[in-house]
Amino acid sequence: MTSTPAPRVSLRQFWADLPPAGRWLLSTVAVQTLGRGLTLPFTVIYMHEVRGISLDLAGVLMAVIAVVALIVTAPGGALTDRWGARRMLLIATTSQLVGCVILAFATTPWAFALGFCFIGLNFGISWPAFNALIATIVSGEARQQYFGVNFALVNLGIGLGGVIGGVFADVDNPMSFTWIFLGDAASMLVPIGLLLGPLRHVHGRSERPSDEDAGDEPGTYAAILRQPAVLWLSALTFLAVFVGYGQMEAGFPAFARQVSEVSTSVIGFAFAVNTVVIVTLQFWVLRRISGHRRTRVLLVMLVLWSTAWLALGLTGLVPATVAATVGVLVFHSLFALGETMLQPTIPAITNDMAPDHLRGRYNAVNSGAFQAGTILAPIVAGFLLRHQLGSVFIGMLVVGCVAMVGLALALERRISPAVNGVGPAAGPPEPVGATEAAPSGQVPLA
Structure with missing residues (x-):
């Protein structure tokens, strides 16, 4: 991996350099995502084994989340640029709360579809809004570190939730699933309280440059999508999700239950292993990849993911055995190590590429x-x-990883060294309020 000299900042120094808003966000991430971990490994199992919904229909229903999210992503990104990230995040987290309450008591496909619509609304809005909020807080190398540390804390919450969910989830006791979905809903009260309390004066919005015409074409989605680098990055993100997160949420639990024939507690523990790897190694990985080309870091990730899927596939040869259990855990260990390389890179590329006043739209495209x-991953898996x-399922995912190698190298030729993480480092984040005038009663994030 091509590299340039880069100072290795300690975790303590990273925390000390953050503005107060950044510290508030990071300090509550794990609590916010605890509820997500309660339900993430068990949603397909809940629909199939508890509510009697077939695997293929369960896959279609899971895809509803992504369909709705895709529909609202573009307007969500534009509104983030216009209204600010804080307002949009309030809408998103409230939708997640409502959706989880509906799922807690859902017994029919239509009820699940309604709950997934609300959750999809959250996913579609929160991605561009939250990434835009982070990107306005920090810049330069600190931005990549922030995305990585945030991801580790997200997984800490999800992993702890997965362990708790694995203990309480019982396919012979439907009420146990009702309680874990209500727990997911309750966890949304944390970000809502944060946005209405300590961060109530933060809007996370950048004004358009004064010399830019309000109707200028570069501000439109069409103009953004005409940029080759954006198209290659979007293709890379799509395939990374299809062979990665989409299959980890839907394909992995189904494969582990139906092919590997391991218990729900093993699946919950596998997600816990995923968390331990990410939480313990994320900052170490961040220090090692600092100054290296982000696209080359992605190549290392793809080797890990290919090996992980092959390890999971081998468990199908020894179902319901200790070897199958070990294989499932090895899968999540390797997959998690790859995640520590993916999460700091693609969001950093996206936000280093984006002008400040269009950050919501660029994140919306991604x-x-x-x-x-x-959308596609759970349908194909089911x-x-x-x-x-x-x-065939495992072979498809390995081939997908190989295809991503070509996409990463194509992207490398179309972005600047600075966007790829090897250019001159940007300066430290400016103090809050340094670059834009705040509306009455609001303190902006610079």
Whole structure:
């Protein structure tokens, strides 16, 4: 990996350099995502084994989240640029709360579809809004570190939630699933309280440059999508989600139950292993990849992911055995190590590429690619696994990883060294309020 000299900042120094708003966000991330961990590993199992919904229909229903998210992503990004990230995040988290309450008591496909619509609304809005909020807080190398540390804390919350969910979730006791979904809903009260309390004066919005015509074409989605670098990055994000997160949420639990034949507690523990790897290694990885080309870091990730899916595939040869259990845990260990390389890179590339006043739209484009991957992933997984095509499922994912190698190298040729993480480092984040005038009663993020 091509590199340039870069100072290795300690975690303590990173925290000390953050503005107060950044510290508030990071200090509550794990609590916010605890509820997500309660339900993430068990949603497909809940629909299929508790409510009697077939695997392929469950896959289609899971895709509703991404369909709705894809529909609202573009307007969500534009409104983030116009209204500010804080207002949009309040709408998003409230929608997530409502959706989880509906799922807690859902017994029919239509009820699940309604709940997933609200959750999709959250996903579609929160991605561009939250990433834009982070990008206005920090800049330069600190931005990549922030995305990585935030991701580690997200996984800490999800992992702890997965362990708790694995203890309480019981397919013979439907009420146990009702309680974990209500727990997911309750966790949304944390970000809502944060946005209405300590961060109530933060809007996370940048004004358009004074010399830019309000009707200038570069501010439109069409103009953004005409940039080759944006198209290659979007394709890379789509495929990363299809072979990665989309399958981890839907394909992995189904494969582990139907092909590997491991218990729900093993699946919950596998997500916990995922968390331990990310939480313990994320900052170490951040220090090692600092100054290296982000596209080359992605190549290392793809080697890890390919190996992980092959390890999971081998468990199908020894179902319901200790070896299958070990294989499932090895899968999540390798997959998690790859995640520590993915999460700091693609968001950093996106936000280093984006002008400040269009950050919401650029993140929305990347979010749209993400949602498209999550639409297709559960549908394909449900179809293949319902028809006992586990080997085809694994082979497809490995081929997808190989295809991503070509996409990463193509993207590398179309972005500047600075966007790829090897250019001159940007300066430290400016103090809050340094670059834009605040509306009455509001303190902006610089």
